[in-house]
Amino acid sequence: MKLLEKITLGKEILQNAIAMAPMTRSRANGEGVVSNPTVLYYTQRASAGLLLTEAINISEQAMGSPLTPGLYSPQQIDAWKKVTKSVHDKGGLIYAQLWHTGRVGHSVDRKGKLPVAPSAIGIKGQQHFTSQGPKEYETPQELTTAEIKQIVKDYGQAAKNAIEAGFDGVELHAAFGYLPNQFLSESANLRTDEYGGSIENRNRFVLEVMQELVNASGSDKVGIKLSPTVYYNNIENSDPVAQFKPLIEALNELPLAYIHLMNGLFPLDNYPHYPKNAVETFGSISKHLVIANGGFNKDSGEAELEKGIAKIIAYGGLFLANPDLPKRFELDAAFNTIEQATMYGGGEKGYTDYPFLES
Numbered sequence: 001m002k003l004l005e006k007i008t009l010g011k012e013i014l015q016n017a018i019a020m021a022p023m024t025r026s027r028a029n030g031e032g033v034v035s036n037p038t039v040l041y042y043t044q045r046a047s048a049g050l051l052l053t054e055a056i057n058i059s060e061q062a063m064g065s066p067l068t069p070g071l072y073s074p075q076q077i078d079a080w081k082k083v084t085k086s087v088h089d090k091g092g093l094i095y096a097q098l099w100h101t102g103r104v105g106h107s108v109d110r111k112g113k114l115p116v117a118p119s120a121i122g123i124k125g126q127q128h129f130t131s132q133g134p135k136e137y138e139t140p141q142e143l144t145t146a147e148i149k150q151i152v153k154d155y156g157q158a159a160k161n162a163i164e165a166g167f168d169g170v171e172l173h174a175a176f177g178y179l180p181n182q183f184l185s186e187s188a189n190l191r192t193d194e195y196g197g198s199i200e201n202r203n204r205f206v207l208e209v210m211q212e213l214v215n216a217s218g219s220d221k222v223g224i225k226l227s228p229t230v231y232y233n234n235i236e237n238s239d240p241v242a243q244f245k246p247l248i249e250a251l252n253e254l255p256l257a258y259i260h261l262m263n264g265l266f267p268l269d270n271y272p273h274y275p276k277n278a279v280e281t282f283g284s285i286s287k288h289l290v291i292a293n294g295g296f297n298k299d300s301g302e303a304e305l306e307k308g309i310a311k312i313i314a315y316g317g318l319f320l321a322n323p324d325l326p327k328r329f330e331l332d333a334a335f336n337t338i339e340q341a342t343m344y345g346g347g348e349k350g351y352t353d354y355p356f357l358e359s
């Protein structure tokens with residue numbers, strides 16, 4: 001079974017072709033510092049070929065949601081060192097997912113400051129989960145060109161901090177409507193400077209950040225997560241292929257470890273012009289190793305690897321609820337089911353107490 005075979009990622013050999021998808025769990029403290037339960041949570045899942053962390057804020061400005069961790073203060077970096085050491089002691093490999101939420105946030109959890117974004121366009125028709133309950137989105141503050149250049153540098157600093165904290169690499173979260181995805185979208189980016197107004201300009205921010213991450217972390221240690229057909233968070237493009245094909249071609253020129261493609265999990269009835277299968281359409285353009293994600297089980301993951309475009313499958317919900325997922329695939333064992341109520345926030349319940357198979 002390809003899922004259980006060793007595979008080379010950059011300079012590393014992974015113990016299997018199974019990644020844990022990045023998943024926000026909102027269990028850091030008010031200063032964005034993770035603690036012992038987080039060490040245990042990732043260590044329990046170290047049998048993944050590759051662990052991708054929950055999204056981690058690159059700066060105070062990047063934060064959108066309560067109790068999400070950071071990688072910009074010495075306390076935060078020290079706390080992650082415990083996670084990476086424990087995962088490595090178990091033979092695992094772990095990348096930090098770097099996050100700037102842009103307009104997907106709320107001032108109540110940003111010390112009263114409005115979220116920032118490529119353009120002053122708020123998200124409509126959805127609410128944001130805040131520490132004070134669900135709230136309507138605000139109109140974000142439009143970033144100046146100088147502020148954008150500073151954010152590119154903030155990503156570089158966060159990548160340096162990630163390497164200092166012992167991570168094996170970093171992944172740019174450029175999916176699901178967060179800041180990099182906002183720059184890539186015609187509905188969220190109406191800029192007229194070098195960061196908007198044309199396909200090339202909308203791609204510029206992501207490409208500058210990726211170059212900065214490579215400079216900070218080195219070759220074969222940087223990945224990127226993209227979701228070209230996910231329209232959640234009011235992200236739309238008249239022609240996703242026209243936007244993302246040149247982006248992926250430009251990424252081919254950088255010394256990356258992988259690109260991670262999330263299939264759209266939402267119905268495309270109102271988007272008949274969107275490609276139906278993001279992994280096939282966009283993965284086939286990439287020269288880098290492709291990680292496929294979105295709704296896979298064991299059989300569909302194996303079938304995806306057999307197609308030959310993706311070399312690794314990232315599992316989200318299944319890995320959250322099954323800390324020994326590779327073992328369960330190997331033995332064709334039953335799965336624990338995910339508990340929605342404990343996904344975000346709270347203590348060890350629904351975090352570190354999902355049972356392992358009895359040995």
Ligand SMILES: Cc1cc2nc3c(=O)[nH]c(=O)nc-3n(C[C@H](O)[C@H](O)[C@H](O)COP(=O)(O)O)c2cc1C
Pocket residue numbers: 021022023024025053054055097173175176225262293294295296314315316317318343344
């Ligand atoms: C609780 C939860 C939190 C998530 N947080 C993140 C995140 O921080 N970063 C990210 O890129 N995706 C996040 N996702 C999306 C997953 O990485 C993945 O794309 C999605 O769950 C689809 O994969 P699956 O069908 O295997 O679960 C999250 C998903 C879940 C269930």
